[in-house]
Amino acid sequence: MKAVEVTGLTVALDDGSVIVDDVSFSLESGQVMGLVGESGSGKSTVGLALLGFAKKGANIVGGKVVVGDVDLLSLAPNDLREARKKLIGFVPQDPATALNPAMRIGTQLTEGLIGDKKENLPRIREVLETVGLPSDDAFLRRHPQELSGGQQQRVAIAMAVAKKPKLIVFDEPTTGLDVSTQARVLEMVAQLCADNGMAAVFVSHDLAVVGTVGDLVTVMYAGKILETGTHEEVLQSAAHPYSIALLDSVPSTRQRLALVAIPGRAPAPGTKFDGCVFADRCGFVEDRCREAPPPMVATSAGGEARCIRVDHVRKNRTGQVKEPLRLVEGREEKTSVLSVRNLNASYGRSQVLYDISFDVAPGECVGVVGESGSGKTTMSRCLIGLHEDQTGGFEMNGEPLPPRLRDRSKAIKQQMQYVFQNPYGSLNPRETIATAVMVPLRHFYGDRGKAARTKAQEALERVEIPWRLADRYPAELSGGQRQRVAIARALACNPSLLICDEVTSGLDVSVQASVVELLRSLQDDGLSMIFITHNLAVVRSIGDRVVVLSQGRVVESGAVESVLNGPQHPYTRGLLADTLDVDRPDSETSDLTG
Amino acid sequence: MAIETTTTDGAVKAAPTPDRSRRTALAWLIARRALMGLVTLWCISVIVFVATQTMPGDVAKIILGPSATADQVAQLNKNLGLDQPLFSQYWDWLRNVLTGNMGNSLVSGQPVSELLSERIFNSATLTVMAMVLILPLSLLVGLLAAVFRDKLLDRSYLGVSLIVTATPDFVLGSLVVALFGTVVFKVLPPVSLIPPGDAPWQHPQELVMPLAVMVLVGVTYLSRLVRVSFIDVMESEYVQLAMLKGLSMRRILFRHALPNALAPSIPAASIMAAYTIAGSVVIEYLFAYPGIGSALVDAVAGHDLPMIQAIIMLMAAAFFCFNQLADVLGTLNKSR
Numbered sequence: 001m002k003a004v005e006v007t008g009l010t011v012a013l014d015d016g017s018v019i020v021d022d023v024s025f026s027l028e029s030g031q032v033m034g035l036v037g038e039s040g041s042g043k044s045t046v047g048l049a050l051l052g053f054a055k056k057g058a059n060i061v062g063g064k065v066v067v068g069d070v071d072l073l074s075l076a077p078n079d080l081r082e083a084r085k086k087l088i089g090f091v092p093q094d095p096a097t098a099l100n101p102a103m104r105i106g107t108q109l110t111e112g113l114i115g116d117k118k119e120n121l122p123r124i125r126e127v128l129e130t131v132g133l134p135s136d137d138a139f140l141r142r143h144p145q146e147l148s149g150g151q152q153q154r155v156a157i158a159m160a161v162a163k164k165p166k167l168i169v170f171d172e173p174t175t176g177l178d179v180s181t182q183a184r185v186l187e188m189v190a191q192l193c194a195d196n197g198m199a200a201v202f203v204s205h206d207l208a209v210v211g212t213v214g215d216l217v218t219v220m221y222a223g224k225i226l227e228t229g230t231h232e233e234v235l236q237s238a239a240h241p242y243s244i245a246l247l248d249s250v251p252s253t254r255q256r257l258a259l260v261a262i263p264g265r266a267p268a269p270g271t272k273f274d275g276c277v278f279a280d281r282c283g284f285v286e287d288r289c290r291e292a293p294p295p296m297v298a299t300s301a302g303g304e305a306r307c308i309r310v311d312h313v314r315k316n317r318t319g320q321v322k323e324p325l326r327l328v329e330g331r332e333e334k335t336s337v338l339s340v341r342n343l344n345a346s347y348g349r350s351q352v353l354y355d356i357s358f359d360v361a362p363g364e365c366v367g368v369v370g371e372s373g374s375g376k377t378t379m380s381r382c383l384i385g386l387h388e389d390q391t392g393g394f395e396m397n398g399e400p401l402p403p404r405l406r407d408r409s410k411a412i413k414q415q416m417q418y419v420f421q422n423p424y425g426s427l428n429p430r431e432t433i434a435t436a437v438m439v440p441l442r443h444f445y446g447d448r449g450k451a452a453r454t455k456a457q458e459a460l461e462r463v464e465i466p467w468r469l470a471d472r473y474p475a476e477l478s479g480g481q482r483q484r485v486a487i488a489r490a491l492a493c494n495p496s497l498l499i500c501d502e503v504t505s506g507l508d509v510s511v512q513a514s515v516v517e518l519l520r521s522l523q524d525d526g527l528s529m530i531f532i533t534h535n536l537a538v539v540r541s542i543g544d545r546v547v548v549l550s551q552g553r554v555v556e557s558g559a560v561e562s563v564l565n566g567p568q569h570p571y572t573r574g575l576l577a578d579t580l581d582v583d584r585p586d587s588e589t590s591d592l593t594g
Numbered sequence: 595m596a597i598e599t600t601t602t603d604g605a606v607k608a609a610p611t612p613d614r615s616r617r618t619a620l621a622w623l624i625a626r627r628a629l630m631g632l633v634t635l636w637c638i639s640v641i642v643f644v645a646t647q648t649m650p651g652d653v654a655k656i657i658l659g660p661s662a663t664a665d666q667v668a669q670l671n672k673n674l675g676l677d678q679p680l681f682s683q684y685w686d687w688l689r690n691v692l693t694g695n696m697g698n699s700l701v702s703g704q705p706v707s708e709l710l711s712e713r714i715f716n717s718a719t720l721t722v723m724a725m726v727l728i729l730p731l732s733l734l735v736g737l738l739a740a741v742f743r744d745k746l747l748d749r750s751y752l753g754v755s756l757i758v759t760a761t762p763d764f765v766l767g768s769l770v771v772a773l774f775g776t777v778v779f780k781v782l783p784p785v786s787l788i789p790p791g792d793a794p795w796q797h798p799q800e801l802v803m804p805l806a807v808m809v810l811v812g813v814t815y816l817s818r819l820v821r822v823s824f825i826d827v828m829e830s831e832y833v834q835l836a837m838l839k840g841l842s843m844r845r846i847l848f849r850h851a852l853p854n855a856l857a858p859s860i861p862a863a864s865i866m867a868a869y870t871i872a873g874s875v876v877i878e879y880l881f882a883y884p885g886i887g888s889a890l891v892d893a894v895a896g897h898d899l900p901m902i903q904a905i906i907m908l909m910a911a912a913f914f915c916f917n918q919l920a921d922v923l924g925t926l927n928k929s930r
Binding site for chain 1: 829830831832834835836837838839840841842845849850853854857
């Protein structure tokens with residue numbers, strides 16, 4: 001008997017628009033299914049619906065969710081609550097907001113279990129040890145905010161596992177984590193499911209993550225399943241054009257590949273389609289794709305895909321060969337846009353940066369890599385002059401550069417531009433995007449009115465934001481578009497150095513691809529860049545040289561090729577080993593072929 | 595502002611001894627605020643002094659009545675020290691206050707402290723009783739409104755509370771008096787005269803109406819804040835996770851939501867207490883309740899400067915303390 005059987009699951013908003021459309025799948029005990037898709041694909045809604053839960057404003061309108069032998073959706077509210085308690089565990093995306101700040105961890109761990117606290121404590125201690133956390137009373141008495149992000153996520157996992165559920169749902173549990181913490185958490189998830197015979201659904205936007213953890217992979221788009229199959233079937237020989245496009249947008253640590261973004265943007269939830277939901281963005285589209293919704297058909301690899309041209313797509317896909325990209329070479333060692341010498345920085349009494357030194361050549365992209373707490377954001381704030389508690393020397397084009405922003409001349413401020421991590425916070429929500437881009441133009445060049453609008457238009461078009469969006473507000477744009485606007489605002493100043501602080505980490509993988517490709521094209525125009533990230537695969541795609549930071553010190557630096565092909569420092573090796581990669585068929589290092 | 599930053603930063607940065615540094619920062623915060631309070635009180639005393647000088651009418655004339663001769667008035671002014679220059683009048687008053695002497699009432703000649711002690715007790719009783727009722731009621735009403743959000747109960751509650759908040763206290767008081775005291779039902783005494791020497795709770799009937807008005811005004815305001823923070827908390831991810839864990843609604847409401855919803859309401863409750871003290875002037879006067887509020891109205895009518903000064907100082911100090919308490923509680927809440 002199947003552990004989990006989902007048939008025809010449909011979720012609609014209060015206004016009737018369907019956000020999850022006829023989703024069916026089944027899982028055996030101990031099997032892990034990765035559910036992958038972009039933001040708005042309905043993957044998290046499916047995850048919640050597996051517990052018979054829908055967010056405010058949405059309702060489960062049809063289908064069956066059978067876990068063990070219980071049909072969840074037919075239960076009365078009280079029985080459903082009992083079923084959730086016994087049968088299903090849920091691991092939330094962001095444990096920092098999903099654990100109650102006012103309750104001790106011990107209480108939160110025991111409260112969901114049947115029986116009283118004393119009986120359950122031994123079980124809780126056992127589970128905490130399994131997930132690699134301390135299990136003493138002192139730890140149980142802590143509040144969530146006294147733990148690190150990784151520890152919080154482990155507590156959330158322990159909470160879901162402790163009741164020995166038949167099914168466990170992971171809702172993007174590693175999105176906010178460092179690569180190394182993520183690698184450990186994923187390994188743990190796979191182990192726990194195998195050991196306890198639990199079926200699991202693992203929701204993520206990252207194919208590399210899903211490929212690591214899932215036995216089965218299901219790809220969702222616009223509320224529909226577009227492709228499903230085993231891990232190998234989907235990742236090695238994807239058959240649906242959308243799955244292929246998603247795979248092409250994942251950066252690799254092994255090869256410097258051009259990342260291919262998916263054209264257009266994901267449809268808003270509830271959009272109605274006559275034919276195939278992906279037709280508008282598909283490279284293989286034909287007229288008949290738009291006529292009727294395609295059925296799921298078996299692919300030659302063994303999975304199923306919702307595409308009428310499966311065989312054609314597969315044949316033509318394998319013909320594609322990816323050319324590794326060239327690096328910026330022959331740079332003149334003498335000149336550098338920015339040199340950093342012996343930079344030390346601290347917060348109060350605690351020092352966070354020790355003797356950082358590096359150079360940025362014209363047209364070069366220096367990737368700065370490190371985990372959270374490595375000091376990489378403090379470093380970028382020092383460079384731009386926002387962090388005042390620092391010593392050391394900067395030179396810009398051979399001239400000394402004052403460390404504090406207020407001591408820097410207008411010309412220098414204009415030459416160094418900064419793009420923040422979070423495009424939701426860095427754009428003023430009450431300004432249209434055209435205004436956002438025009439503010440620095442007025443400040444640096446005194447451009448107003450028509451002149452400013454023309455320049456703003458150029459800047460926006462350079463980042464591929466059409467001018468007709470100019471009078472929209474940031475809230476009306478997608479995350480990727482907002483990040484492009486933030487980049488356009490920096491470009492409008494005509495800088496010689498762009499500092500990008502984790503600009504892609506809040507974005508979906510497919511959107512990340514488009515932003516990375518955009519930045520690369522700017523580099524071709526001679527712009528120098530400092531690209532701060534925790535993801536080595538992204539550095540491989542865009543960086544010319546890399547600086548690896550650990551606990552405030554540079555542990556390794558050099559050309560991207562040499563550092564990533566032959567890392568010298570154990571920290572870099574560890575980081576590289578923990579960075580997930582998709583085993584792609586066209587990757588030369590992969591020994592499996594589709 | 596600067597003080598608050600040090601508290602939060604102190605808690606974050608000095609990792610080895612978070613407790614100690616937080617405590618020192620808090621002690622500093624309280625000390626700075628206390629000093630600020632004294633300066634505020636001094637400023638208020640100057641403003642009140644200047645304001646009383648510009649009031650129309652002459653104290654001596656008011657005391658002696660319309661038939662007094664000019665000589666009598668001048669004599670009395672001299673006795674009261676009102677012929678002195680303004681600055682020295684103020685200086686005398688300030689010196690006395692700093693040595694603990696609030697002066698004598700100009701009208702009755704008795705020491706201000708003696709006249710006020712019973713009044714302070716009466717007012718404090720009324721305010722404390724009001725707050726004791728307001729806090730749990732606001733919590734209950736706010737919680738119910740949040741649970742039945744957008745249902746009929748919630749909507750009608752919002753409508754009523756809006757009307758009550760928009761109506762001035764004395765209008766509300768007059769309506770209550772007309773309804774229960776004079777015109778319609780006549781079940782309660784329309785005035786709350788507490789005989790001198792009696793404690794207010796010996797006359798429960800007299801307390802009902804002033805308390806009712808204070809509680810009505812307080813609860814409609816505070817419960818709306820509770821409602822909003824409760825709704826925020828109920829939509830939080832930890833409440834969603836609690837639902838997904840299969841916990842009972844009762845446990846979710848009282849263990850998961852309530853403690854978190856309470857935190858932002860506590861500073862508001864403290865400010866509420868400050869407003870209750872200030873608002874008592876109108877209520878006490880309306881019901882002729884013998885507290886400091888009605889004493890203030892009498893003192894202003896009689897140009898009784900030492901009384902006015904003493905009462906306003908007292909109210910300002912209480913108002914300031916509760917406001918500061920709200921700030922401190924808010925800061926503690928934030929740094930947690």
